[in-house]
Amino acid sequence: MQPKRRLAVLRTKFIPPLQRSSMIYRPKLMKQLKQIEECPLTLIHTGPGYGKSSALSSFLDTSDKLSCWYSLSKQDENFFHFIVHVVHAVREKFPHFGSELIEYLISGEVEGWEEELDYICIEFCNELLQLKKPFVCVLDDIHITERSELVKDWLQLLIESAPANVHIVLAGRVRPTWDVITRRLLNGQLLELTETDFIFSNEEIDVLLSDVFNIDCTPEELIEIEKATEGWAIALQMLGQQWKEHGEVQAVLQDGLETTDELFRFLTMEAFSRQPEEIKKFLLETSLFEEFNEKLCQTVFEAVHAGNYITHLIQQNLFVVEIGKSQYRYHALFRDFLLRQLSKNPILQDNLLQRVACYYKAAGDYEKSLEVYMRAGDYREASALLVHEGIRLLHNGKMEGLMVTLDSIPEIMKDEYWLLWYLEGEMNRYYSKFEQAMTCYRKLEELAEEKQDAEGLSLSMEGRAQIYLDTIQPVKAQPYLQKAINYMERTNTSVERKVRLYSLMSENLLNLGEVKEVESWLVKIQAVHPEYKNIELESRYLLRTGQFHTAKELLQEAKLYEKDHKLSSSHREGDLLLSLLNSLMGLTEHAKKQAEAAIVGGVQRRSPFVEAVGWARMGHAVQLLDDYDPSLAIQCYETSLKLMSDLKMSRGKSEAYMGLCLLYGKQGEYDKALRIGKVALEEPERVKDRWLSGLVQLALALVTFKQGDLIEAEKRLNGCEKTFRSCGESFGETVTLYWLSSLYLRQENSSAFKKTITRCLTLIQKHNSQFFFSNKTLFGPTDIQCIPPLLLEAKTHQVEAYLVEPLLAELGFAQLASHPGYTIRVQTLGEFQVWLGEDKLDEKGWKRDKARELFQLFITRANQFIAKSEICHLLWPGQNEEDASRDLKVALNAMNKAIEPHRKARQEAFFITREDQMYGLNKEASIDIDAHRFIYYIESGLEERSRKRAKEKLVKGLELYRGEYLPSRRFDDWCIELREQLFVLYLRGVERVAQISVAEEKFDEAIRWCEQILTEDSCWEEAYRLLMYCYYCKQNRTQALRIYERCQQQLQDELGVAPLETTREMWKMIKEATEKIYLSHL
Template sequence: MRSIVLLKSKLTMPRLDNGLVQRELLTEIIRELDAYPVTVITAGAGYGKTTAVVQALQNYFLPCGWYTAGPEDDNVYNFSLYLAGALEASVPGLAAWYREQVEKQDKFDWKMAFSLLLTGLEELSGGGARPGVVVVDDWHLVQDDPEIQQFFDRFLARRPQEIRVVLLTRLQVSLKEVQRLMITGCLLSLGTRQLSFDREEIRRCLEETAAGEGAYTAEDVERVYSFTEGWAMAVKMMGNYRQLPVSRLMDPFGDGEEWEDGRLDALFQYLARDILAGQSQDMKEFLLRSALLDLFNSRLCRDIFGDAAAGRHIDAARRQGLFVVETSLGFYRYHHLFQEFLRREAEKYLENISELQRRAGSYYRKQGDNEAALRQFVQAGCWEEARQCLGSLALELIYSGRSRLLARYLEYLPLDWRESPDILLALGEEERYSNNYQQALLLYKRTAQLCRKEDNAAGVSRAYRHMAEVYLDTIQPLEAQLLLRRSYKVLPASMKKDKAELLELMTENLVNQGRTRQAQRYLRLASRVYYPFALQDRNNLRARILVRTGQPHRALQLLRGKDNVRQSAERISYSFRESLLIISLCHVYLGQREPALVAAREAVAAGEKLRSPFVIMMGYVRMGHGLLGAGEEERQAAWDAYEKATLLSRELNIVRLQGEILQGKGLWHALRGNWPVALECGQECISIAERFRDWWFAAVAWHSLGMSAVLCNCYQEAEGYLQRAGQLFARCGDDLGRTASAWWDCWRLLQQENDGQFRQAYYEYSRLCRENQAYFLNDQPSLLGNIGGFSVLGLEEQAKRLKLDGAPAELIAGRTPLFAEGLKIQTLGSFRVWRNECEITGSQWRRESSRQLLRLLLSHRQCGLHKEIAMVQMWPEDDFASANTRFKVALSNLLNVLDPGRGPRTPSRFIIRKGSTYWLNEAVNIELDAPRFEQLVGEAVILLKGKNPTAETLLREAVALYQGDYLEEAADESSFAERERLRKLYFRALEYLSRLCIRKGNYDEGLHWAEAMLSRDNCWERAYQLQLLCYHHLQNQVMLVRTYQRCCSVFAQELGIRPSSGTRELYERLTES
């Protein structure tokens, strides 16, 4: 046979351009090929397969042969000659020997080629070839020829062991030997995931290609990463074109006009020439149509476009490496840049593109996906449908902190189509949350006018409601009350959830007036009559009620965890209701200076992220409170904080906001002995509180003025102020405030040396302090308590001199700051209890029955534990009298173990009794892991619905809390039911975590969470499904098969059944693809 001339360029390793980014991690991965007989690198065009291999092999210690295949080599004759040429590096002389033998043959097929090549390898290598690597680039150009497939498959099976083979291809390799090596774990397989640039590599690539034109910001890099998804060709081209408008990347309505003159145009021309032009007409039309959808599958394409062959087209697109990405089970999308290219081509060649987009929009709307529908309607020019979709979306966008996206959507609607009640209401909400209250009121009024014209009573009610919320935000309860009543009156009776939400706002308005008892009645009414109110509480209403009823410690427990959720900048501002602001106030009331300052500073930072001057101002106020009781230097910092808050309050022009600033400034002047100015500040603060009918804050204002008077030695004036404060605190149900006023009254009388009145005041203070456990008032400076840091020895000496014995000794000595200390109980896993940060050990319990009783109390903490139920469960064989005696002994020992400092006949802090029923007293500082775990998962599930990234953080925290099953030592039925419920919740959290990891491409971590499920229950089928998906994405066919086999084996042995049809179908689909 006549030989061909081998082109040297096809047998030479390509040279690399200067300035390439060094990818150390990828290079190290590829260099592992020495441990594998065959390496396959599969990725679409432009992913840098060749570049990555050349970088890895440049300084490789073994000889490397290279063969770049072309379409002209699609016959076994050419292919085998070039393969022999590439093997020359490991077996010198092979190329010439093989050519000479081939020329002697009259008939030539794959069997002859294989026989000659293997003979040459054995003869010239002397039974042992030199270790080396041979690379076959662009394998996809020749793999369809049956003879090449058979020849090369046999070569891989019988090649010398010293030679490593590397295949670079755009399409999946279907050779039998490759499949065998994969199953046995002897194949190194890399794909787009490993070849894609990460953020750091993108940054270096962009800066090197744009040298001298300024560095890219982290935001630029993130946008480029999101848009290119690490596609090497696109990243390099974007770096070469420095003027690329990075801020417009990922625009939902982007038309690509910014790029017309850019070098990315060259990328699109390449895609049109190299990829699209080679497709059949049916395939082209499928690509152009499906690119109109952000996500697609065969069902969507069939329902929207009537494409019955969509499934076959999707499979073909995946086999050909046409940038198809599987996002979740059964759904696909295109690479962003490839989709942009296809959409531009669709505008040129699809005559009915507007009709297709309209049909897609109608389909999404029926499915409830208004955002996807909106994009389709806008692109189709269907303005009425687009307005309706935007109206349904507008409030959701505002509440999720995406007001900028709403503005972008509005830009694409013609002016005549922008005015609708829903859109105007949302724009009003945006102005309200930006503290532009007058503009918000104008928009709400315009909304009400439009709704009246349309005879839309529900819309009118909503407009009144949002007007009222302006006055709630600015704490103007009289105006808010009028509008809330109007809103409730016009609301149709059938809209029960809206009525409940109005009751919630009415409750908040009552709280703002200091009418907390009435507010609690409204709260119970909403919960009982309308819907599960406890799941709402958007405005931290329950926590604010607790603060205003003298329970800041319980408010902190309620808010624990919520402060993390509400730190995201992708949300609206909650005004003065921000968790961090309430947390800071609780800490200053409890005299906990450092955590108060931390929360206040974080609130200022959160306000800056949210662009909310209101939150920033209140953050500075709380910062001033936290610094007030410290030294002189810190007090100056407190004044600076109050001054910053004053400037912001003037800009906002909201009189009510100045009240708390004046409270702080009055105390600041009093601490310096400046009574005239302190009096002026206090009186103005009281005037503001009473003007706005906020009786609780009026109590705080009168109390602060009384404190100032005592600090300035104006004892006669202080008497009236403190008496008025005590009356108002009692009216509002704030026992902590009453206790603080009693403390200052004692201190005033001590300074006046009025023994008779001191005796009476001291007994009253002792009673209130004991009942409300407010011993911390003696220990540490607090905003309502001993802010001057006075020594309480004078009180102690006076009490001893007058022989007052109504209070426990620690009242004066200040050795038990009970709000700061308490119990911590671990119920998930081993049952453990800590008292004041010290674990109660086995010997300290003294009786196992006390531990068992505490476990029963925990299991019955919602409804209480009746004594007879405990007796039956703990001593089922004893008679009543014996069990009753044993119960009393166990209870007495438990009370002593939990609270060893408790005096005789003194009520327990931690366990309360009503009749024969006992409860854990959750009003005190008891930290339980199970409710916290449940709260974290519940909040995460809610956030997942809005695709809030904070959900993942909460899920991780929840999973870390779950150290084992709930009270795993307990055997009673109530514990069993709770154990199973929490266990299912734990599995649910793990499943969510695994799916989130899969969605982000973190497949190894997704496997970890799935395995965590199986380690606790090896029959949890969803875990096997998740593992199958992970191994599929990792292109690890071996482990995919083994996982399914493990699932089948476990189900057969443990349950005697097969896996469900869903698992079987998933496995079949993944193995076929």
């Protein structure tokens, strides 16, 4: 069970700016904002200081519509933070809103947000729909989303899918460049307000100065003020305040202030300079905080009158914004000004920074404390803080900030606080910068050697050993680990450090295949810390000893460790281990999903080594998929190899080479497979990694077995068995024994077969490894239907019944006397082809055309039995019963011989069964029909709610449609219905993919899909509509109109009808838009 995510919800972000006495009612602006209630989407974008947030807040106060407010901040770059807060913003008005969605979001089950965006948006919109009442949703400071692709993508989905009762308002400093906004604009569904709409008019300036500041202006003064401020709200506020102080406008509007920015700076300086000294001091002090309150000011700056000062600032309208109960912040422009003022007094600034840093340090916010110390240039305090808190910050994933900090600290300070070299080495190691990390550890070693510091020497040895552990070079890691432990034992070290080094030693011995020694070190760990449990180490131990089920359970717990520590554990990362486990166990989709998660994690954490291993694991998963494209698996392995080459990590290439060896062996490219397999073996042999050596040797053995070189295959398999037994790897031994059993069965070596299959089945039962016989696994047979004959032979050879019969029953063959040992694969879409296992059935194999036609009839009626009389009527119409019955018998015999060429005389057919006078396909037989897979993928794709997953399934299905169903039987009545069903399903699938491509703004791709539809059916009207829309969005309106004319002509010629109303409406919209553009250029 995944741990729940935790997130504190900051409710002050749901409060609109509070209305202030310095604001006036602006009827014209309010009238414009009133349109929000009628428009699905409102976009407001201005620079700072134009009063958009305040105006929106004022509008919502007067509106009778329910609304929610959410002010975005930097934390919303994280999608989880953003979406949870958005849901809670709605819950402020509707407490029960999104309860299930919140539970889903925090459940911890979501591993990749990208795949879940559609689902989250659909659930969110469905919840909004349940509200029924008109509802305004304001997202303020939307420009922050520019830093998060996930948040931007989700918002675009929301805009597209939001129900009619919801009116979305996006307010920020820049205009989002999203195509969905363009579409809303073209459809007349967008209300857009800019700086122009928020500029104060001459009349509004007069009202503001009169009502708020009690200043009466002459018309000439108003013109001068309007010219100077350009109606900028924040400048007008400052000017009004200053005018009250000076008494005349000329004292405020000095010559030489040519821009409103200059005016604002001048007015701000004037306002600041006229404050009492204690207020100035308070302003400068509090500018160091993004948010502040009375208690904070009293604690940090000993400002006993902080409450009075805050009240004074509010009364003076000095850009203090109340963001919650007794919680305040300065307007961003004003705070920038204050910080610039503070920087002019370095002594005061340093003193204040020290206070703030100490405050954060005392409060346990070491990250902010470190940031402030660095800003103050106090490298000594920053270094001292890093010595105590650096490792913890590193383990909490604060890597980027730490790296910047370490880069800024002078080397002389790192030499004094030598632990910083270790910290920098760790940083580089996590980023897979192994050479830089090694330099840092060596520097640490030099300094520790000079000071005869055993702890420093131990850490430097540990760091170097960790590099070799990360890159699985156990022989190189071993001496450094031993030295690290020796130095550590000279110090009065903590239990945690002892446990860590003992665990690393255990892991390294595991990589060497020294299982007995691993167990002795695990005993040492328990002696030091009886409650200690290293899930990661234990799960790897279980993986390398073949205890897969227990390893998987532990690895689910290991994912909790990773989430808490947020660091890359190289090849040992939970997702990577789970992906490999699932490939070995034949759980392909899980293996693929976890490889994807590892790749994404590697990229996000900037760990190219993890990413590279992830691509190798993805290659394993892809080559196990039923409809895999070999080139995709090859691409995965080659990506992994390139990344390893970039890292200069020859050791890391072995697994990718092993995967390619297996893949090329399956494809029959034996020489290439053997050549690559030998390359894969070099590194694990060199570094003495017996477990990986065994797996690569097994891959080479399988290639020689498939090649037919049974003598060499037996030799290699016996070597594998010896290797796996020596390092205690039960699963590898099980697989090896299976292939030896298959080899001896092929050689008709009964005694050897009985011996190896008995040992194989014993291990399967002992370790609960039945999945090897039921799933398609990485080292198992390509077609698992070859397993039942092997088990039946075991039964014949009197292998213990308790070993054989449960497996036969689990596979559904308890009553079976014989089995052909392969799957029949049938291609019905396009050219008709049949494969018996990996062997293609050629034309000669059928002997008679009626035998093939009979098989095609059974395939068409795959889910039902057909009466003998009906078969005769369908295949021999007009022929008398006796002759038709005779011809059926001949055709049936020829067909069974074709699809079961090795069936013994008088042995019952397996694939075709008979019940009285009815015939049909055996439901227990493995017959893979492309038309069935096509139907599954298209239908599930059409039902899929996630666009991404829908497209994947649909494209997978469409790739199977190589042409019409059984084209050689085009005129036979018995397959017409299915042919038409498949054809319509094909068109619907292409149409849906085209629609998704349009939604993704991939217009060229959508055009190709639409033309593909029209090639098959020139009257498919939705294809014309999509084409019109695509060309319209590509700014090619002329072509869009031509598409309509083509549609109109084709429908008239073929069906004698006019286009539907929806098509005509689209034509009208495009035509009107074209005319408007033409007129605007006249």
